[in-house]
Amino acid sequence: MNRISWKQWIMVALAVALGWGLRGQHGHERGAAIAGAMAGLGLAAVTGGPRWMGAAVLGSLGFAIGGSLSYGRFISLAYAGSWEAVAALVFVGLSWGGLGSLTLGIGLSLPKYRLLERIFIIGGLFLVWVVVDHLLWGRLTGSDDLRTRELMILLLGVVWGLLLAYVGIVRRDHTSIKLAVAGGIGFAVGFPLAAWVQGAGSSTGIPLNWWKIGEHLIGFCGGAGLGWAALRQKGSWVLPLPVRPWERWWAMAWLIWFLPSWQLANNLDYWISERALFPLWLNQTAAIGSFLFLLALGLWGWTEIRRGRVFATSWMPRHLRRLFLIFLWLTTAIACSKTAFVGVVDPPVLGFLLLALVLTWLVRTTRVTPA
Secondary structure (H helix, E strand, O other): OOOOOHHHHHHHHHHHHHHHHHHHOOOOHHHHHHHHHHHHHHHHHHHHHHHHHHHHHHHHHHHHHHHHHHOOHHHHHHOOOOOOHHHHHHHHHHHHHHHHHHHHHHHHOOHHHHHHHHHHHHHHHHHHHHHHHHHHHOOOHHHHHHHHHHHHHHHHHHHHHHHOOOOOHHHHOHHHHHHHHHHHHHHHHHHHHHHHHHHHHHHHHOOOOOOHHHHHHHHHHHHHHHHHHHHEEEEEEEEOOOOOOOHHHHHHHHHHHHHHHHHHHHHHHHHHHHHOOOOHHHHHHHHHHHHHHHHHHHHHHHHHHHOOOOOOOOOOHHHHHHHHHHHHHHHHHHHHHHHHHOOOOOHHHHHHHHHHHHHHHHHHHHOOOOO
């Protein structure tokens, strides 16, 4: 076991707190993916371990699976005194946060898994996403609304449990197990606590956005659990296999290009569909152009790696910190611009900027623990 620097631990917790707040700006899978990526990148920045970049990629996908799980009704019912809603929020945290934290750990330990295992895990998670997002999401109406939400929670919980058993019993991946349990407990505490903060804060009459404060609190609790477990597993930061050039390339392309582009697409849809600021054809043109650019970017990366021109050397701690700050400010700026572009600079936006500034200070002043 290792002593945990309070700055490292707080930095990871605040990174996920900011990520969960940014999640609310975009919603659904694209929003939840930010939180998972922020957790992995935050751990990469404080540990100097390059394998956390792969963890950020798979972690973003794992957290995205629960993105369609709307928990707003449970929050209001919980503060109104419904113990069933409180229990539902606990299980939301365990299933959503636990599954996302588990995929973060698998991403870290990925070289331990065979190719068929990777395909099986990613394919299974994709099927779960299809069921949650496409089959169950359309039933979130009418009298069966709450029951459908509970079914979503149950499905994520069952998948988390099955994957947890496989990772622990078959693969003996103890690091991923510890991350999954600690992250699940952290989020399980954060969700009902957010319900209490939102209700109690609103009753004070203080004009703050208590909903957004509750969102940040959920992320902080989940990030605190993840950070505590991850920072005590120093021996797992460096694995036998190095981070290969194509892994570094796709990690950067996913985190620095694809995820921010996904958020920008949400901004554009908001400006066009809800605010009617631009013609509809612009949205379609932007989507086609982005797809073509992605293909060109992938071809360029593959060609340059084959020639040994890019990613020929491993990431150093300073590179990981720089990537974390780029992602931090890029996603924060995109989230803020969504409403600021239409003339609305509300308190949540100011909260995003404050957290981003605090995290930047922590990155500049926190010692990297050599991996």
